[in-house]
Amino acid sequence: MRVIVTIQHPGHVHFFKHAIRELQAQGHELHVFARENEVTVELLERAGIDHEVLAGESNSLFSLAAVQATYEARLLRRARRIDPDVITAIGGVAAAHVSSVVGAKSVVFYDTEHATLIKKLAYPFADVVCTPECYRGDIGSKQLTYPGYHELAYLHPDRFEPDPSVLDDAGLDPDDTIAVMRLSSWDSSHDVGQGGFDDPVDVVDRLEAAGATVLLTSEVDLPAELEPYRYTLAPDRMHDLLAFADCFVGEGATMAAEAAVLGTPAVYVNSLALGYVTELDDEYGLVFSYNDEDRHARSLEQALSIVERDDPSTWQRRRDRLLADRIDVTDVIVREVETAGSETEPDQSTLAPNPG
Structure with missing residues (x-):
């Protein structure tokens, strides 16, 4: 063909x-x-x-x-x-x-x-x-x-095996608590009028105060105080990083789902709900989806709970069940x-x- x-x-x-x-x-x-x-x-x-x-x-x-x-x-x-x-x-x-x-x-x-x-x-x-x-x-x-x-x-897992060297390349230690954060641009035709975090700086500050190392990826220009947190490795290393992260928190549905299927709990902060994100939340408990007006405060509370709880065996069991079904x-x-x-x-x- x-x-x-x-x-x-x-x-x-x-x-x-x-x-x-x-x-x-x-x-x-x-x-x-x-x-x-x-x-x-x-x-x-x-x-x-x-x-x-x-x-x-x-x-x-x-x-x-x-x-x-x-x-x-x-x-x-x-x-x-x-x-x-x-x-x-x-x-x-x-x-x-x-x-x-x-x-x-x-x-x-x-x-x-x-x-x-x-x-x-x-x-x-x-x-x-x-x-x-x-x-x-x-x-x-x-x-x-x-x-x-x-x-x-x-x-x-038949297609992807995460490379742990990403931690060294990012200047991280395996014992670090890692939170990957994503900010969206909202300029796609289907995103007009939608929103996510009220204040990204507040999210970073609170995650850091809880002991997390925050790595930020963004479709938009960042305020000066967030530039030091920007992820700078090659884009094809992001999935390696997500696999070894302790939590994903962000406005992007794709990255939330990527984290989830890798066994990393994801906090999705977006006024729009999607079928696959909802299923990853309701059926597998690997995404925590916040779409209402109070999404900023509630999502941050959930992200802090994940970081502070540090319970990788729970997420692995949930991922195993997902992979058995899909x-x-x-x-x-x-x-x-x-x-x-x-x-x-x-x-x-x-x-x-x-x-x-």
Whole structure:
């Protein structure tokens, strides 16, 4: 097959990287196209994935529309030359549109229920939309669900083993109490009007007072007093750090889920609730989700409780149960891309169409 993979966010690199390698190993022809966004291109380079950058970064919703239009037009030109069998993506606006023009099958993966604009632009044109079972929404007959999360495409223990040298590289000791913190930018189309912490400086101060070493990653400029806490290692080392951290506290759902599947308790502070975050909270107790107006105070109380309690065996037991219930999602990606390319029926042993 000829397969196009489109990458528009750092998380997409992690999600697709193992599937790209497996599909190539099976003899398929892969073409990876990307848009510059945070560390997306750096991650592709560090992963050794051949790619072409089709568009630059955006700094506002208005510029995002222009950048997306440029990306889609350039992707269409490449697709007409390549004549792909399948185009796959997360979200998949450009993938679904371009595939419908060039006669390819589109396989879209998504897990974000509140991204209304993306859903309206992508889902009607997509051939297959793959979502976690916990996704809250009926997409109809084109929806295929699976028992897992995006993060298990790259952090399942069959795919990832954390490297303890990250502690030395970060100047940390194994006995240190480590809190990883994440601040979001709120400039995505589905984040407008939302919020997280009231005062990030207060969070850092309180965690430090409880004995934690705070490492901060941020999509936004930091106030001067928080700059010394910024995480400075290579972006592909973050998962190693999360695996050895004692707690994650932040506004980003993806990092909260990454921490959870690695067995690190996560405190998610965001006015938006998501199906997969809710399941990791309600079913497995690995995420503590705070979405209401008092989210700052309540989330900080929970984070301090985790840091002060220092109970790794509890989180390991909960992670073991999660892994017993959930699958390696890279297997889903490979299977669905190959199924779409061969136009055969999917194997329902791990994928079930939405009954609606």
